[in-house]
Amino acid sequence: MLVLTPGMGIGPEVTAQALAIHPLKQPVLLLGDRTVIGRELTAVGLEWTAVDTLAASPHGVTVMQPESEEPVEVAAIRTAAEACLAGHASAMVTGPIHKQRLVAAGFGYRGHTDFLGAICSAEPVMAFVGGELRVALVTTHVPLAQVPALITAARVHHVAQVAAAALVRDLGLAHPRLAICGLNPHAGEGGLLGTEEQQQISPAIDALQTAGVDARGPVSAETAFLQMRAGEVDLVVAMYHDQGLAPLKAVDFGRSVNWTLGLPLIRTSVDHGTADALVGTGEAKADSMVAAISLAERILHHRAQSPVSATSPVSPVPSSRVLQS
Amino acid sequence: MLVLTPGMGIGPEVTAQALAIHPLKQPVLLLGDRTVIGRELTAVGLEWTAVDTLAASPHGVTVMQPESEEPVEVAAIRTAAEACLAGHASAMVTGPIHKQRLVAAGFGYRGHTDFLGAICSAEPVMAFVGGELRVALVTTHVPLAQVPALITAARVHHVAQVAAAALVRDLGLAHPRLAICGLNPHAGEGGLLGTEEQQQISPAIDALQTAGVDARGPVSAETAFLQMRAGEVDLVVAMYHDQGLAPLKAVDFGRSVNWTLGLPLIRTSVDHGTADALVGTGEAKADSMVAAISLAERILHHRAQSPVSATSPVSPVPSSRVLQS
Numbered sequence: 001m002l003v004l005t006p007g008m009g010i011g012p013e014v015t016a017q018a019l020a021i022h023p024l025k026q027p028v029l030l031l032g033d034r035t036v037i038g039r040e041l042t043a044v045g046l047e048w049t050a051v052d053t054l055a056a057s058p059h060g061v062t063v064m065q066p067e068s069e070e071p072v073e074v075a076a077i078r079t080a081a082e083a084c085l086a087g088h089a090s091a092m093v094t095g096p097i098h099k100q101r102l103v104a105a106g107f108g109y110r111g112h113t114d115f116l117g118a119i120c121s122a123e124p125v126m127a128f129v130g131g132e133l134r135v136a137l138v139t140t141h142v143p144l145a146q147v148p149a150l151i152t153a154a155r156v157h158h159v160a161q162v163a164a165a166a167l168v169r170d171l172g173l174a175h176p177r178l179a180i181c182g183l184n185p186h187a188g189e190g191g192l193l194g195t196e197e198q199q200q201i202s203p204a205i206d207a208l209q210t211a212g213v214d215a216r217g218p219v220s221a222e223t224a225f226l227q228m229r230a231g232e233v234d235l236v237v238a239m240y241h242d243q244g245l246a247p248l249k250a251v252d253f254g255r256s257v258n259w260t261l262g263l264p265l266i267r268t269s270v271d272h273g274t275a276d277a278l279v280g281t282g283e284a285k286a287d288s289m290v291a292a293i294s295l296a297e298r299i300l301h302h303r304a305q306s307p308v309s310a311t312s313p314v315s316p317v318p319s320s321r322v323l324q325s
Numbered sequence: 326m327l328v329l330t331p332g333m334g335i336g337p338e339v340t341a342q343a344l345a346i347h348p349l350k351q352p353v354l355l356l357g358d359r360t361v362i363g364r365e366l367t368a369v370g371l372e373w374t375a376v377d378t379l380a381a382s383p384h385g386v387t388v389m390q391p392e393s394e395e396p397v398e399v400a401a402i403r404t405a406a407e408a409c410l411a412g413h414a415s416a417m418v419t420g421p422i423h424k425q426r427l428v429a430a431g432f433g434y435r436g437h438t439d440f441l442g443a444i445c446s447a448e449p450v451m452a453f454v455g456g457e458l459r460v461a462l463v464t465t466h467v468p469l470a471q472v473p474a475l476i477t478a479a480r481v482h483h484v485a486q487v488a489a490a491a492l493v494r495d496l497g498l499a500h501p502r503l504a505i506c507g508l509n510p511h512a513g514e515g516g517l518l519g520t521e522e523q524q525q526i527s528p529a530i531d532a533l534q535t536a537g538v539d540a541r542g543p544v545s546a547e548t549a550f551l552q553m554r555a556g557e558v559d560l561v562v563a564m565y566h567d568q569g570l571a572p573l574k575a576v577d578f579g580r581s582v583n584w585t586l587g588l589p590l591i592r593t594s595v596d597h598g599t600a601d602a603l604v605g606t607g608e609a610k611a612d613s614m615v616a617a618i619s620l621a622e623r624i625l626h627h628r629a630q631s632p633v634s635a636t637s638p639v640s641p642v643p644s645s646r647v648l649q650s
Binding site: 099100103110133140141142143144145147148183184185186188189190192193194195196221222223224225226229240241242243245246247248249250251253 | 465508509519520565572
């Protein structure tokens with residue numbers, strides 16, 4: 001069974017559209033406001049059943065509204081994660097939430113990724129895949145001024161190691177090649193423009209290479225994404241939000257999927273926000289939700305085919321050519 | 326007369342190739358190492374003449390090696406700027422320099438842009454145009470940790486105002502629309518992820534709008550570049566190097582031109598580095614140098630056609646639609 005949390009704003013309508021476009025072979029449970037979700041499912045002609053508990057063997061499309069003191073969208077995410085951890089569900093797919101509104105209602109996390117990390121007592125890694133580019137982020141939703149202090153060798157190592165393992169286990173890449181960005185312009189330009197590369201990022205890369213991970217860098221962010229587009233690397237490790245996501249969305253908007261790595265469950269998500277201005281206009285596109293559901297299915301397929309260890313080492317592959325940059 | 330400084334690394338060979346592909350209607354003076362430049366010109370079959378002074382009426386392709394205590398590539402940039410300021414040349418086009426090597430030789434600037442600002446006693450603005458995206462940068466070659474303190478309302482205002490005026494005067498856009506990025510992820514998300522937007526960037530946008538500049542934001546960098554690709558804005562003002570240049574190069578590499586605004590001279594440049602590993606291999610591409618020369622010609626054409634004031638106000642144009650982000 002797949003669990004879906006449609007979320008807020010355009011979330012419920014793009015979820016219903018996605019299920020109409022992309023029918024699932026396995027049962028799907030939608031968690032959230034039953035009235036809202038049910039209305040959208042009915043609007044696209046999908047049959048559904050309301051349920052009150054996580055049934056052991058559901059059929060088709062079911063909708064459950066979790067009972068909780070929390071906002072229903074928060075309770076939905078918690079219930080979905082618990083269903084995955086308990087083995088009732090194989091993966092969770094999430095729609096957008098409006099963080100400002102949830103924070104005002106008492107939500108204490110910066111988003112899904114942090115919330116799931118707390119539920120699972122794990123250190124999650126935010127990644128985006130699905131289009132031309134693949135990105136994993138060392139830091140995510142923090143003020144830019146706080147970023148430099150958060151770039152530690154341990155965190156860079158963790159993110160790259162988790163990302164490399166996920167590419168092997170979940171996407172079937174035999175020898176993933178990772179470009180590790182610098183923090184500063186031109187990756188610090190040999191120390192002229194900052195020292196975090198020399199003090200934190202390069203030591204992490206050395207340790208990764210020793211552990212058999214094909215990690216290259218620190219490389220200028222400009223160059224890293226060119227290498228990815230040229231097929232020379234398989235994933236870019238970006239040090240912070242805009243360094244990774246501004247290029248990703250400029251190239252891949254609507255195709256990429258927000259994928260949380262490093263958790264004991266599978267979670268994929270749309271790459272867009274709640275887009276409240278589009279609700280009910282018919283303009284919201286379901287492409288990203290379809291991509292998120294498809295990625296979850298693809299990961300399940302790979303895990304079923306080759307159940308290797310998530311921590312198996314990956315071998316380095318030599319770099320091919322030098323970019324003109 | 327156009328002056329060109331081929332620079333270092335692949336600079337001389339891509340300059341010669343560019344002049345072979347894209348013959349100029351006006352005389353061109355190449356400044357730098359005469360032996361190196363002459364060899365590359367001869368290699369592509371171009372006739373050239375060596376000169377010792379800035380001749381008042383040169384013909385065809387001439388090469389001059391400036392006499393100076395400085396590295397020849399630095400003296401070339403200085404001489405080119407002085408030729409523009411004195412009215413001997415109409416514009417300058419520059420190739421790549423290797424900053425680390427020049428700094429080791431005593432060069433005291435972070436690059437062409439800062440050096441030209443000092444020569445002209447002006448506050449330059451680094452911009453990139455030529456492909457799908459146009460970007461102007463509020464800060465450039467500084468360590469990321471120093472960026473937040475440099476984001477002042479005055480600097481944001483200066484950059485946006487200079488950029489809007491250049492789009493009117495030099496590219497012929499009647500009513501340029503500017504997207505002003507936030508500094509923090511999601512443009513600070515209403516203060517949850519930083520306050521520079523509220524304290525510095527929004528006040529600058531208010532002042533710009535009052536002055537008749539169509540400045541919109543602060544907007545998330547992810548959204549700003551989507552708006553640019555969708556044709557909803559004409560230029561993105563990015564707060565720092567990687568926020569602007571990682572998306573720009575991911576989308577436009579090889580097509581974009583580094584264009585210095587805010588100076589009393591016209592300067593365009595390639596968007597790539599010295600790529601030392603490619604020197605002499607025949608793999609270096611002249612596309613960016615051709616684009617840089619073409620942009621200088623286009624600016625001269627626009628200025629000749631409509632010699633309006635660089636500070637003429639520009640009228641706001643209403644936004645059209647809300648992006649799903």
